[in-house]
Amino acid sequence: MSRRKGIIFTILITLVLLLPISLASASSAKVTYESDQALIRDAKVYAEYENVSLTEALERLRLMDVIGDLHFDLLIEEAETFGGGWIEHNPQFNFIVQFTRDGSDTTSRYLKKYPELASLIEIRDANISYQELREIQIKLMDDLESIGILAESEPDIKTGKVKLYVLNQDVVKDIVEKGELTLSKYVEIIVIPRMTELYTDVIGGHEVSYDTEIATTGFGALDGNNEVITTAGHFAYHTGLSDAEYDGSIDLDFVYTPFYSGTGADIAWYDPIGYDVTNRIQDSSSTTRGMLWIESYGSITPGDYIYKYGVDTGSSVGQVATVGYYQDGYSDYVRVNSISGNPLADHGDSGAPCYRGYTAIGSLVGAPYVTNPDPDDYLFYSVDKLSDEYGINVLTE
Structure with missing residues (x-):
């Protein structure tokens, strides 16, 4: 082989090996090298839990987004017969879909739009939509x-x-x-032994605080033309709707929470007067990443991997167990299960950003006591709903 051909062959092999990462970059002009590194960090965690290669982990994370799109379509367009769906990771990666009738015919229509999912879908019967x-x-x-x-x-x-x-x-x-x-x-x-425990009282790293109450900031957002930062609604409620501090030094002016009476969505937002708010979140003790997209509520699928970072427990990863958890007057929370069997969150993590890759997904609420005796899962509020319900738009640039 000539030296020139050898160089070309080496370049082609390198491009093939980098293809999963390059595709992520090509999907949006906004995706940066840092964003790809964030996705790789997520994939490494997935690969460790599921005992697959990094390449396979990257592909599965990509497919979760495609599955989310199909899940959303089925929820909206096939509501009469769709019995729900979930992702299975072992013994193989599958998307299970259920229908009260005509499951095969319905699924085949959608596979024309999502052909790459054909080998992953398993159809089952449902007793109720x-x-x-x-x-x-x-x-x-x-x-x-x-x-x-x-x-x-x-x-x-x-x-x-x-x-x-x-x-x-x-x-x-x-x-x-x-x-x-x-x-x-x-x-x-x-x-169950008690109702959902709301996290507010443990000191952590980066924090939003008032007196002895501690929570975690979530996502930067726009309230009209004002930049705000989100956190848990019950933190604002328990502190008397008072102003707070970010990292113990930056004043946060309280703006609003629907959690006034303890029966609204568990989300709040504050205005850091004089400071800029960006689309970035902390994802480890030493790294950050920027949010580029927002996961629609309808695309959140049981089996999805969800990552979070809180001031108390730091990074953790779990899987969506339920979409539509009803707690304290609000009906659309999402419950995330622990994969490792260890608690995913604790006091001080309330309001923490829940994400995957560079997609903003939710704001952590608290721990439901459905995994006795000690809760190892958590609930989150879908930040996609902020726009429709309150006119607040999470920053994605």
Whole structure:
């Protein structure tokens, strides 16, 4: 082989090896070398947990985004029959989809749009659509709230049931017997030791604080023309809607939280008067990354890998367990399960950014007690909803 041909061959091999990273860069002019390095850090964590190569991990993370797009389409366009879907990582990487009828015909139509998912999809039968399950859940929680029963719930798409979490099962049975509440056959009652614990009281690294209360800043955002920084709504509520401090030195003026009464979405935002807010987040003790996109709520899929960084526990990674966890008057939280079996978050992590790659996904809320005896999972609020619900837009540049 001539020296020139040898050089060309070497260049081609190098390009092939770098292809997964280069594709990520080519997908947007905004993606920088730093963004690719952030994705590689995520992929290394995934590769370690799932025992796959770095190349395979990068490809799976990319496919999770494609699966999210398909999941969103099915939720919107096939609501009558779609029973929900989830990602499985072992023993092989699959996307499970469920339908109450015509699953094969429905799926085949969408594979024309998403042909790269053809080998990954497994079709199963569902007894009830996800939309119906959510309607049952919302009505149930509204009824319980009107009666004054403290409860939380989530739709379990794998069993086709609404899991109703209560402190005392006898209380629920009593009001059912009295005719004050009708329970659907799709509801399963589960007793838990306590309701969701909200994180606010442990000192960490980068922080938002007031007196002894500690939380974590989330994402930079725009409130009209004003730059704001998000954190947990219950932090603002528990501190009396007072102004706070960022890293103990920068004043944060409180702007708003829907968590005023303890029954709204658990999110708040503050204005760091005189300081710039950017699209960057801390993702380890020594590195940061910029957010370039926002994950739509409908694209969040059970099985998705979710990364978070909080001032107390630092970096952790988990998998989406449920979309639509109902807690304290708000019905659209997302529950993330621990993969390692260790707690994903603790006090002080409230408000922490939840993300994957350079996509902003959620703001950490707290730990639901559905994994007894010690909670190792957490809930987050989808920041995609900030725009529609409150006119707040997370910064992506």
